[in-house]
Amino acid sequence: MTTIQEFNKLHSSTEPLFLGNAWDLISALTLEKAGFKAIGTTSWGIANSLGYADGELIDFEKHLEIIKIITDNVKIPVSADIEAGYSEDIDRIVNHVLRTADIGVAGINIEDSLKKQQGLRELKDHCNLLTKIRTALDQNGFKDFYINARTDTYLQMENPLLETINRTRAYVESGASGIFIPGLIKEDEIKEIAFLIGAPLNILSLPGLTNCNKLKDIGVKRFSFGNALSDKVIAFLEKNATQMLDLKDTSLLYED
Numbered sequence: 001m002t003t004i005q006e007f008n009k010l011h012s013s014t015e016p017l018f019l020g021n022a023w024d025l026i027s028a029l030t031l032e033k034a035g036f037k038a039i040g041t042t043s044w045g046i047a048n049s050l051g052y053a054d055g056e057l058i059d060f061e062k063h064l065e066i067i068k069i070i071t072d073n074v075k076i077p078v079s080a081d082i083e084a085g086y087s088e089d090i091d092r093i094v095n096h097v098l099r100t101a102d103i104g105v106a107g108i109n110i111e112d113s114l115k116k117q118q119g120l121r122e123l124k125d126h127c128n129l130l131t132k133i134r135t136a137l138d139q140n141g142f143k144d145f146y147i148n149a150r151t152d153t154y155l156q157m158e159n160p161l162l163e164t165i166n167r168t169r170a171y172v173e174s175g176a177s178g179i180f181i182p183g184l185i186k187e188d189e190i191k192e193i194a195f196l197i198g199a200p201l202n203i204l205s206l207p208g209l210t211n212c213n214k215l216k217d218i219g220v221k222r223f224s225f226g227n228a229l230s231d232k233v234i235a236f237l238e239k240n241a242t243q244m245l246d247l248k249d250t251s252l253l254y255e256d
Contacts, residue, residue: 085129
C-alpha cells in the first residue's frame with residue numbers, strides 16, 4: 001500500500017482521523033512517537049518558527065524544505081498545508097502542488113482565502129483551480145492524492161452556512177477529496193454539512209470543540225488542532241525563559 005493509499009484509508013475508517021499538526025522535525029517525530037497515525041503540517045506554526053506571521057510571508061522554497069525534512073524522517077503519512085498555493089497564478093499554484101507531491105507527502109490543504117486582500121476566491125475560479133490540480137496530479141502519477149479543500153467562509157462571513165454548503169459541494173465535484181472548515185463549531189451545522197457534502201469533513205479544534213470521539217457521532221471524519229500545539233509550546237518557552245531570568249535560577253528545568 002502506498003502512502004497516498006494509506007492516507008485515504010484513514011479517512012474511511014469508522015473512527016475519525018485524529019491528525020497531529022507539526023511545524024518542524026522534532027514536533028513531527030514527537031507526534032509520531034506518541035502514536036498519531038498521520039501528520040499535517042501547520043503553515044502558521046512553520047511561519048512562527050521562522051519569525052514570521054502566517055499568510056504566505058515566507059518563501060515557498062523554504063516552506064517546502066521544511067515539509068520535505070518532516071516527510072523524509074517520519075514513517076506515517078504527511079499532509080502539507082500550502083495555504084492558498086503561494087501564488088495568485090493558477091499554473092504556478094499547480095506547479096507548487098506537484099512539487100509538494102514530489103517530495104512524498106500524501107495530501108495537501110489548500111484554501112480559498114485571498115492573501116493580498118480580504119475575501120474568498122470566486123467560486124468558479126477556485127473550482128477551476130481544484131480541477132486543474134486534480135488533473136495535473138492524475139497525469140503525473142499521483143492518482144488519489146488527497147486534496148483537502150479548505151473554505152474560510154466561517155472565518156470571513158456572518159451567516160456562512162448556505163455559502164459553505166454551496167462552495168464545498170462544488171469543491172468536491174471539482175476534485176477535492178475532503179473538506180476542511182475552520183471556525184465551524186455548531187453541532188447542528190456540522191451534522192448538516194457532513195451529511196450534504198459527499199466527502200470526509202475535517203473540523204478544527206477550538207475552545208469548546210475538543211473531543212474527537214464526540215465529533216464522530218455527528219459525521220466528522222477528520223479532526224486537527226492546527227497551530228494550537230505550536231502556540232502552546234511557544235508560550236511555555238516564553239514563560240519559562242522569563243521565569244528563569246527573573247529568578248536567576250534554573251531549578252525549574254529539573255522539575256518533573
